[in-house]
Every structure is written in C-alpha cells, then in structure tokens.
Amino acid sequence: MSLAMRPSRQTDYSLFPSDCPIVIDNGAFNCRVGWAGETDPRFTFRNVIQKPKHKATGESVSIIGDLDPGLMKYFDYTRAPLRSPFDSNVVYQFETMEYILDYAFERIGVEGPKVDHPILITECVCNPVHSRSKMAELLFETYGIPSVAYGVDAAFSYKHNQKLGICDNDGLVVCSGFTTSHVIPILHGEPVFEASCRTNIGGYHVTDYMKQLLSLQYPYHVSSFAWEKVEHLKMEHCYIALDYASESQLFQKGAKETDEKVRYWQLPYRPPPVEEEPSEEELARKAAIKEKQGQRLREMAAAKRSSRITEFENELQGLEFLLQQLENVEDHEIPFFLSETGYVSKQEIESAVARVTQSLRKAKGEPVEVEEKTESPSSEKYPLINIPDHMLTPEQLKQKKRQIFIKTTSEGKLRAKQKKQEEELERERQNQQDEEKRLENPELYLEQLRAKQRELAQRVEQRKKLKTNGTRGNGTPVLSGNVGRGERLNAAQKERMRLLTTAAFDRGKGEDTFGIKDEDWQLYKLMSRDNDDNDEGPNEDEAELARVTAKLQEIDPTFVTLVEPSPPATGNGSETPHFRPLTAEDYRITLGIERFRCPEILFQPHIVGIDQAGLDEMVGISMRRLKPELLSHGENLCNSVLLTGGNCLFPGINERILTGIQKIRPFGSSIRVCRASDPLLDAWHGASMIAASPSFSEQVFSRQDYMEKGEEWLRKYQIRYTI
Structure with missing residues (x-):
C-alpha cells in the first residue's frame, strides 16, 4: 500500500553517529520524533492511521497523521474511520503501531529496514508489562534496533521544567492528556509511581461533550460540527471557571456580565436572491409567451373535441344501422342476431343510442336534454318485501332477501350523501360568516x-x-x-x-352448558x-x-x-x-455556557457519566497513597505543583487547581501551582535531555538482554530521571 501526504523527509540521517538515540514521544494524540540533544523534534503528526480507497482505481492507501484536504478529491474518506493504536493511553494495536513507526523512521531518513540507533520512547504511567513487551518485540524483531529505553512523559516534562527552575526537586506533576489524566508525586527528583493517580478523562472527552451540546442545540447544523472544528473551538474559546456554580448562575440569570463572555461563530450564509420587479419589456415578453401557449392549448383542445365528435358520430351511425337491421330480423332469430352484436336486448341498444346522442350534443356544445327520473315506489321496485314468507316459494324467499339487502344499501348511501351535502352547506355557511367577520x-x-x-x-x-x-x-x-x-x-x-x-368463571365450575339458552x-x-x-x-x-x-x-x-x-x-x-425563512441569525452559533461547562468535566467527570475523581481531588488521593516514611515530604510536594499536558492550556486552570488543593490541605499550607513552559513539547524536551546525557547508555537494555531476561526483567525495568 502506498503512503500519502508525507511531510518533508530528513536528509541528514547519515550525519548522526550510531550511538545517538532517536527520541519518540508516543502520545495518544500526537507523536513527536527527533534526535537526542536537539531543542525541538524534527516533526510532529497525529498518532492515527486512515485507509481510504482511491475513487478511480479503488486501491487502498495508508494515510498517517493529519488529513490533507487536498486529497479529498482523490480518495473516499466516508468509509475509512480513523484508527489509533491506543486504548485510552495504552498501546494495544501493534499492527497499527507498526504503520506509524514505519512512517516515523522513513520520515527521519532511515534507509532500509534496519534502524541502527538506540530508541527512547515514552509510555504511560504503570504501563502493563504485556504492552511494554510487545513494543520491545516490535522494535527488536522488525527494525533491529540495538537498544531501547522507556520513560513516562509526565516525568520527563517535570525534569525539563526543573532544569529551567520552574519547579523544585520535590513536587507533584499533574498531566492531563488526550484520553487520561495523571497525578504523580516527585520525591528527590524521581517519580513515585506507587502513589500515582489516574482518571479516564482527557481532551478527547471535552471535545466530544462539546460536540454533543452543539449538535443538540443546533440540530440543523450537525454536519458543520466536525470533530476537528470543535477541537479548534475548544482550544480557542473554552476556559476553566473558578467557581462553576456561580458562573452557571450568572448565565442562568442572564446577567450583563455574561455578554462579554459569550462568543459567536458565524457559519457560511448566503441570503436568498432578491427578486427584482420585471420590466415592461419582460412583462410583454411573458404575456406573448403565455398567449402563444394558450393558443396552442386551444388548438389541441379543438382537435381533441373534433376527434371525439367524429368518434361519437361513427358510433351513433353504427347503432342506428344495427337498429334498422334488427327490424328486418324475424322474432325467433333475434336472440341469435343479438348474441353476435354483444347486446342483450333491443332496449339496451336504444339506451346506448340515447347515451351516445347525449355525449355527442355535449361534445358539440349543444344543450343537453335532461330526462327527469321519477322514482318508482318501493312496492314496485321491491314487490316481495311486504309479502309474508309463508306465501312465497323458496326461490321467491331468496329474491326477497336480495331485495331487502339492495333496499337497505341504497337507503344508506342516500342518507350518507344527504349528510355529506348538509355538512358541505354548513361548512360553506361558516366560511362565509368567518369571511364577513374578517373583513369587518x-x-x-x-x-x-x-x-x-x-x-x-x-x-x-x-x-x-x-x-x-x-x-x-x-x-x-x-x-x-x-x-x-x-x-x-x-x-x-x-x-x-x-x-x-x-x-370464564361459570364455565370452569363444571359441565360446559354454554349455548343451551x-x-x-x-x-x-x-x-x-x-x-x-x-x-x-x-x-x-x-x-x-x-x-x-x-x-x-x-x-x-x-x-x-x-x-x-x-x-x-x-x-x-x-x-x-x-415556516419562516432562515436568516443569518440562524447560522450564528453562540458559545456561552459551553465555554466552561465542557472543560468542567476535568474536575467533575460525573457530568458525562464517569464516576471518578477530578484533577484537584486526585492530588489529595495521590498524597494519601504515599508511604508513611515519605509523608514527611508532603508539605514540600504542594509547594511545587506542575501542570503539563494539552488541557493545561485552558485559561483559569492554575487558579482552579490552587483553590481545590487549598480545600484539602491544612490552613496556612504553602501551595504553589505553576504551568510548564511548553505543556505540549516539554515531555519530548525532557526525554531529549536525558537521552543526550552520558549515563543514558547504562539505562537501556539490548536485544540480547531481552532474549535472556524476558518479560520478568521488563516488569522491574525503570529508567532513572536524575541526571
């Protein structure tokens, strides 16, 4: 399968010595790849893969990272969902991970299937040994790397900011990422993973919750709320409320202070074209066209009427000729003669003549003679109804039942017709009265x-x-x-x-006698x-x-x-x-309470149905998990609380976490909350710094160590973060 949408490939791969490590910050949202000791990664891409088909050839391609809109005209993305190698923040789809590593090594300049550089790759806190073993097997068996080392991204970020003087040697690191959030205590420069705390809430859940709220509020614009667009709106407009309840009451009351906090997103809107009044020339042209069309319709109607008159005249001549022949036929030969014509009696032929004559007069536009039909009394139409049954033969009894049925049916239809006419008259009278009231x-x-x-x-x-x-x-x-x-x-x-x-009760008492009476x-x-x-x-x-x-x-x-x-x-x-036509106001998306309600799930996950602790509560849980001999350092931990991860870019998160920690710490405790210098890249910066240190070669394990010691040694493996 071919790869599409590749960034520029690095050309200086051969200039780096074989002992220079490659640093991979393997995050659930972004993957960052670069060389140890450099200030920035060489490239960053989305840690997802998509396999659309070419619209012309039907060939499947593998597209890694962000979607290029320029490729949408060549590939069908409707049936190609995004696939990630992560479940929460643990790698479990190693087939997808292999595609991503192929892309990363090919972009950094590796030629051939073998990578002859050590690898430092980040992982989540307390990564399962099975995931760590599968990653080692993939790197050693597929790419033939000489050695590999694992490290936690949040700890790397803390060490980088410690070098910059932002945080102390002892402290807490609060890392809120794409799918999970962690709190890790740092004592003497080393993380204490036994006391760490995790919540399955991250930036993905914030974006998804915001997408749901906007879709419910604006159901006619659901197609406009693409996940990438909502992600952009979240990072640009969302903030953390210092007091969620008070902020919600302000929006509920409609206070003036909320007007400054409301943001608007105008969707593309094209007003309907304004119809200009036609000119006199246009009106004359349309009138001429209408007259021409009318003349054509009149000619067609005249031709059709002439054709119908001819048909009726021919049919009338045929019937009259048939009557003339019938007069010359003997009485005993009349049934045989009528059987060949399709008529039953002479009266039926005369009735057909009268009918065709009326139709011919109507087609010619002549007045039609209406014969008044006199209803014969029921005694004449139904002579057997009033005769007692004992005076009739069995055949006459059948005829009597049939006459009763016909009479009842005809009377019912007549009553229904009269009722319908009365309802129509009453409706016309009521409409006339309503019209008079309206005009008045x-x-x-x-x-x-x-x-x-x-x-x-x-x-x-x-x-x-x-x-x-x-x-x-x-x-x-x-x-x-x-x-x-x-x-x-x-x-x-x-x-x-x-x-x-x-x-049912009576029948269940004894013998079934139902029907005797x-x-x-x-x-x-x-x-x-x-x-x-x-x-x-x-x-x-x-x-x-x-x-x-x-x-x-x-x-x-x-x-x-x-x-x-x-x-x-x-x-x-x-x-x-x-319904009234849509205006530009209907295409304006209002972001009000959604600006702080969506990121609030980081502190109250129960809003989206997740029964876990929030970021501020996780700090107290992590400190309570410290062993008794380490509790003496508890006071120093809260004096250096570092916020890192993409969700720490929300305005107001420092103050909110500070307020939350003050509620769980004793009065007068020294608390200091700081944000990482670059919450998105500091994990890679810290990993690059440690990989460039001289002691890094002593902390890696090789393919031979993996084959000899196996998974049990990987379970105990832990890199040292103190340089």
Whole structure:
C-alpha cells in the first residue's frame, strides 16, 4: 500500500553517529520524533492511521497523521474511520503501531529496514508489562534496533521544567492528556509511581461533550460540527471557571456580565436572491409567451373535441344501422342476431343510442336534454318485501332477501350523501360568516382565531393524555403514566372485561352448558367493541382544530403550528405548516455556557457519566497513597505543583487547581501551582535531555538482554530521571 501526504523527509540521517538515540514521544494524540540533544523534534503528526480507497482505481492507501484536504478529491474518506493504536493511553494495536513507526523512521531518513540507533520512547504511567513487551518485540524483531529505553512523559516534562527552575526537586506533576489524566508525586527528583493517580478523562472527552451540546442545540447544523472544528473551538474559546456554580448562575440569570463572555461563530450564509420587479419589456415578453401557449392549448383542445365528435358520430351511425337491421330480423332469430352484436336486448341498444346522442350534443356544445327520473315506489321496485314468507316459494324467499339487502344499501348511501351535502352547506355557511367577520375587523378576527386555536389544541392534547393514562373511578384523570391496566380502561372496556371474567368463571365450575339458552348468545353482542363509547377516530374538536389551523396558515404567514392537528373527519389532511425563512441569525452559533461547562468535566467527570475523581481531588488521593516514611515530604510536594499536558492550556486552570488543593490541605499550607513552559513539547524536551546525557547508555537494555531476561526483567525495568 502506498503512503500519502508525507511531510518533508530528513536528509541528514547519515550525519548522526550510531550511538545517538532517536527520541519518540508516543502520545495518544500526537507523536513527536527527533534526535537526542536537539531543542525541538524534527516533526510532529497525529498518532492515527486512515485507509481510504482511491475513487478511480479503488486501491487502498495508508494515510498517517493529519488529513490533507487536498486529497479529498482523490480518495473516499466516508468509509475509512480513523484508527489509533491506543486504548485510552495504552498501546494495544501493534499492527497499527507498526504503520506509524514505519512512517516515523522513513520520515527521519532511515534507509532500509534496519534502524541502527538506540530508541527512547515514552509510555504511560504503570504501563502493563504485556504492552511494554510487545513494543520491545516490535522494535527488536522488525527494525533491529540495538537498544531501547522507556520513560513516562509526565516525568520527563517535570525534569525539563526543573532544569529551567520552574519547579523544585520535590513536587507533584499533574498531566492531563488526550484520553487520561495523571497525578504523580516527585520525591528527590524521581517519580513515585506507587502513589500515582489516574482518571479516564482527557481532551478527547471535552471535545466530544462539546460536540454533543452543539449538535443538540443546533440540530440543523450537525454536519458543520466536525470533530476537528470543535477541537479548534475548544482550544480557542473554552476556559476553566473558578467557581462553576456561580458562573452557571450568572448565565442562568442572564446577567450583563455574561455578554462579554459569550462568543459567536458565524457559519457560511448566503441570503436568498432578491427578486427584482420585471420590466415592461419582460412583462410583454411573458404575456406573448403565455398567449402563444394558450393558443396552442386551444388548438389541441379543438382537435381533441373534433376527434371525439367524429368518434361519437361513427358510433351513433353504427347503432342506428344495427337498429334498422334488427327490424328486418324475424322474432325467433333475434336472440341469435343479438348474441353476435354483444347486446342483450333491443332496449339496451336504444339506451346506448340515447347515451351516445347525449355525449355527442355535449361534445358539440349543444344543450343537453335532461330526462327527469321519477322514482318508482318501493312496492314496485321491491314487490316481495311486504309479502309474508309463508306465501312465497323458496326461490321467491331468496329474491326477497336480495331485495331487502339492495333496499337497505341504497337507503344508506342516500342518507350518507344527504349528510355529506348538509355538512358541505354548513361548512360553506361558516366560511362565509368567518369571511364577513374578517373583513369587518381583521385584527380582532385574527386574535380570536389564535385564541380558539390555542384552546382547541389544549383540549385535543388533554384528550390524548386521558386516552393514554385513563381516568379513575371518580372521573379524576390519572396524571402519571405508571398506572395499572384497570385505571386505563373506560366504562365500556371495564364492562367487557367483567363479562369475559364471569363467563370464564361459570364455565370452569363444571359441565360446559354454554349455548343451551338463547340468552347465552347475547353475551357476544354485549362484548362487541361496537358498543365502546370511546371512539378512537378524530372527534369534532380535532376536525375543528384542523380547520382553524388551516385558516390561520392561509391568512397569517408567520403562524407556525406547535401541536400537529389530526386530520379532519372528512378525510382531507391539513396543509403543511408555514415556516419562516432562515436568516443569518440562524447560522450564528453562540458559545456561552459551553465555554466552561465542557472543560468542567476535568474536575467533575460525573457530568458525562464517569464516576471518578477530578484533577484537584486526585492530588489529595495521590498524597494519601504515599508511604508513611515519605509523608514527611508532603508539605514540600504542594509547594511545587506542575501542570503539563494539552488541557493545561485552558485559561483559569492554575487558579482552579490552587483553590481545590487549598480545600484539602491544612490552613496556612504553602501551595504553589505553576504551568510548564511548553505543556505540549516539554515531555519530548525532557526525554531529549536525558537521552543526550552520558549515563543514558547504562539505562537501556539490548536485544540480547531481552532474549535472556524476558518479560520478568521488563516488569522491574525503570529508567532513572536524575541526571
């Protein structure tokens, strides 16, 4: 696999002697590589790997470090997640680690598979011996290095700042990194790892929490909150509050002091184009085009009408010719003649002639003669209904049942049609009255309509809650959803359950005699759901709410529905509510309480659901873990508290940790909190300083030592930080 996006390769690799160590600060966020004794690392890159595919060839490539936007047009990154060799701050994916070390050694100028320089690589506090052994195996077996040494990055940072005079020989180092935070006591220049303290909270969790808050607050701009962008916002705008509760109350009350602390991030916004009024020439041109289109449509309609008239005339001539032939046919040959034409009787042909004649008149635009249909009495249409059953034959009984069914169905359809016409007339009358009220006083009418809409919405919402929770026996609504099934049932449903229980109880007593009596079969009718008074369909309030909402949307463009109305009883759904167009204000992201709430999880991890100690509390825990013979140095430890790591760049963290330590230390104790000269690079600076010392060659172990002594010797191995 090919590598992409490589920084400039070093060309002076051959100028360094073979005993000059290569220093690798292997952090969970960044990896820094350089030569021992130099002031700065040669290059720094993200400690991640990504394997996207080429859009044209489909070939997979390995991209180490930061993403180059220039490569996005060539590679598909949508299905290539970032992979890190770390779990928290422990290396566990050594296949990924091998890719990163290949990249580091190739960039520093190594030619060939073998690296003939000692390696000093950093690791986490109390690194598991399995991870340390696998790292040694990778370095010795794959790269053939002569020797390797391990050291803790926080201790290297403390030693570098001790050389600069920032901290003392005894003290505490508070290191808050990408995924974890540590507190390590330093006594006589050496770290006491037995008393160290760790919390699984770091800069990654701060960024992720900020990304969640912004996504919830601005759901329409989730795609804009990329992880890298939120990381930039965090480092640029976040700070540590000295008193989190007081700072939160200021923002909650909306005090004037908060205006100076609010920051804004304006997303790209393009206003909608303003439509200019068309000129007279443009209007004339559009009118000419419209007239031309209208003329074309009229010609098409005329051609279609002419075609229809021709079809009807041909069909009418055919039917008339058929009637003329039918008159010359003998009576006994009429059924055979009609079977060939597709008609049943002469009356059917005459009816078809009348129908085609009416259609032809309508197509020509002539007045259509409407024949008045006189409804024949039911006694003529259904002659068997009023005749007793004992006077009819079995065949006539079947005909009577059929006539009863047809009569009932037709009467039901007629009643439904009349009811629908009455509802339409009533709706038109109500709309006419509303229109008169609106023209008389538009403002009053709009206010009354809004009040009515709110009242109906509350009534419908209350009805839905009662449906869900039910009512008690005295009619009191159940406000809590945690109720029994009996409290959620209405009266009809309770009666149905009682009948079912009674029937089951009676049948279980002895012999099953259900059905002997005619009264038993009435139980099915009583248990039918048709008797349930609680109709699940939309009621009058919901239909009226839909009508009022549609009216408001029609006359008030700024109206937005808060409660979605149910469709009316007529089946016509309500229109989509109108929403105001987005403005530049909607594309402005406000960073207020998020500025200090997100980094607050470093001191209160329970905010994000992690039940561990904060940075200030970790200091007290670490001091209590010191052995009794070392407790005498406790006073000197707090006199030199060094803050290092990327999270120590937050403004206000020194004062916050100082205040936290004062709460756990005796009154009048000497406490001094200082920040590292460079919290990001001091670990590499300290490692470079120790690797360049003459005694460093005595603290490394070689491939031969690893093969002879094995993992047990690695378990006891510890570099000396005192030069």
